[in-house]
Amino acid sequence: MNKQRRKLLQIGGMLGVGAVLFPYDIAARALDRAKLSKFGLQLYSVKEEMANDAAGTMRKLAQFGYKQFEGFDGGKGILWGMHPAECKSLLSDIGVEFISSHADVFKNLDAQAEQAAEVGMKYLICPYIGAQKSIDEWKNIAERFNKAGKTLQSHGLKFAYHNHDYTFKMLDGQLPQDILMENTDPELVDFELDMYWSHVAGYDPLEYIAKFPGRFKLCHVKDAEPEGGNAHDRGVLLGTGEIPYADIIRKSKKYGMEYFVVEQERFVGTTPLKAAEENAVYLSKLKV
Missing domain, CATH: 1.20.5 (Single alpha-helices involved in coiled-coils or other helix-helix interfaces)
Incomplete structure (x- = not known):
């Protein structure tokens, strides 16, 4: 040979x-594959508990394994009546980072931004804007987002918008979410993709993130049961629905996704705190 x-x-x-x-x-x-090292909770998921005892609730959530919180204005401001120094001390004590808060970004924005910056937040987020009647109205909304983003930039923060299903419903042959993406300044405006709402509206969350790389830095992680009439009534605990989060979380990172925030709004056979605990267990075991 x-x-x-x-x-x-x-x-x-x-x-x-x-x-x-x-x-x-x-x-x-x-x-x-490594487990997801950090994940957060939108505190609206436990809104009644937060109203009764914000500090105590946050301590419990930290014990579940949450390392990040996203707030909301529950009527006492984005810090629930706490002074920034008090809130910052609590966060340091329980080992949690306050990454963002949903807020009325069109009212007293400078004052809210000062509070947010003092506790180390990175984002103030518009949680809801409502469906608009025309493409021009959506373009006007985009300009309002740019303006809010400019204000927040002066405080060292960034603006983001959290979608519902209405931005994923066609209007005059165009998708309102596309209009917002294309008419906002990436230097001023980021987006928080609520994966549940895009999913039940018929859009694959990962495909949409890939369409606009670098624009989605945060997301809401909540699952949907396979069948359901009303889109509002399909929310289930993570891992019990049809959204493939292990794959989505892993792949979305390469398109710029940084923060994975649990949100639970529907509770069947469980309580808000128990749901928060079970969702934390799911994410803590998830290999991405």
């Missing part, structure tokens, strides 16, 4: 072994 033929046989043998081992290599890489 000449040297050239012997060499070819050796190469072929190695390729054969590689072909056999390749599936096991894939499996090994899957096993090596």
